[in-house]
Amino acid sequence: MKKIIKTTLVLLITITTISCGNKSEKKEADSKKIEQTEEQQHSSSENSIQLNNGNPWMANIETTQGIANMKKLMDNFSKKENSEAYTQLKSSLEKEFGTIITACTMEGESHNQLHNYLVPMKDYFEGLASKDILKCKKTYNELNKHLAEYSTYFK
Template sequence: MKKILLYFTVLTLLISCKNTSEKKVETKATSTIEETVHTSENDKVELDNGNLWEANDDTTIGINKMKTRLRSFSETENTSAYLTLKEGLEADFTELFQKCTMKGEAHNQLHNYLLPMIDLFEGLESSEIATCKKNFNGLKTHLDSYSSFFK
């Protein structure tokens, strides 16, 4: 149910961005929602002709908030602690989307950067500690790569 709510929130925020290509999004409830969202040709983050994209302050603050949350996480052997971490990260993520004021291709590339995080969040609710750790490390690596694409 929480994943459906997160997808709904992200879709609503993406729709509000008013871009024009179509993409189908699969929800955990196995329904397909066709909505207007933006994507690049391959959904991977690309540089601006070799240069970093200009991100707004709220975006960088949101990314740093998630990075801080991961750095301060210490209960690495407790699966329920990962679930609590996931809930906090999802709240930060939703806030970041809500404060999204970027426009144009920089905006599209930001969403290409952010969307893979949804799947990484899901692994944090696993009952398997190895899966939680793997997704935690994946999120950390992904968030650390932000400065490789945005300034």
Template sequence: MEPRKLARIILGLAIIAFGALTLFLSTSVLLDLFGIRERESPYVPSVVVANLIASLLYLPAGAGLLMKGRWTAELLATAVVVLIVGAVLLALHIATGGEYRTGTIGALTFRTLLTAAFYLIARWSLRATDHPATPEPMNRILLPLILLAIASLQSSCSEHTHDAAAHDDHTAAAPDSTPATVHDALPSVKLDNGQRWKANPETTTGIANMVGILDTYDPSSGDPKDLKAALDDEFKLIFERCTMTGESHEQLHNYLIPIHHALADLDGIREADRDTIAALLARYADYFE
């Protein structure tokens, strides 16, 4: 079997399998199947949608390779462009202080580069042997776009990277009055050169309101659903009314992450869940004033 034909068949099957996996994962997050959204939280919708669109391009592209359709490479090129747009939107999301997982950056970069490799191999395997190997215009367009997307992600990510040593300094300085399990759940929140950060009044009020909601809740007569709804509403208002910027905003973001996850797990029935949230809220005064 000719090398080009063998490469075409193997690549076609690989792209179909990769597309099916990507389609399953993307739809699972969007539709919250199997509880995957909670495990992947915080997820970035623009990235998930870009992955979904790319998966819908992978499947016909893989089939096209098996049928030796020359339009296959164009589908893969389109998938690369879609992922690059997703990378740019992710960079903007990070730059504006949106929540994200560090792994999202690496996964999207890998997917974009892999799709670009699929495109290049598809062009090679579909090219007639008697045609001269001339550079394709699309190749010259995709490479700068990929490099631009990676540079945007790296730049945005670097603005949100925190030094591990600073976290160690903060851990030694801040009082450790919470249970070990709660403390371990906290992200890398650090002080402002040993001093607490200045928070906007609305944020401080929102935290106090959440503490009050928990304090006044009576497990014997209260509705667990109402408790969760009240805490969720107040938590959303903290984000909506926050006017903090710069490093103080980043540290607030780090502080709120474990509360976000604790609220997602809260059913209002388990006392341990309520105690976890109360302990996290109690640490607000350790970092902000």
């Protein structure tokens, strides 16, 4: 009888230990998920464009001219009912984008902020390549707004 009680007691202790261990592992996993979410939120706020103490950043002339050329391409775009035309617009915009990247001589925080400004454009370019005309139009409007914001952040 004592052997059965001992065995039962050992079994209960083992089950309790395993059960508690699983709870602490779950708590640890939950804690890691929360930390990852906080890191993602911090990272996304780091990647949003900021002003230079309330003022625009100085940009090199090639970047400013490239953005002006992109605005001109957008302003001159008239085939808004043709999804193939949006694909051609995307190609022209990407060419200017490439020129901006190649000619960039900016350094330091102004360069980092320019990067934050330019990165979203890749998503806009992809939206312009859609076969869905409504998505093309929506993306066109979003990119147009984004380009208009350049002068808020850079001079």
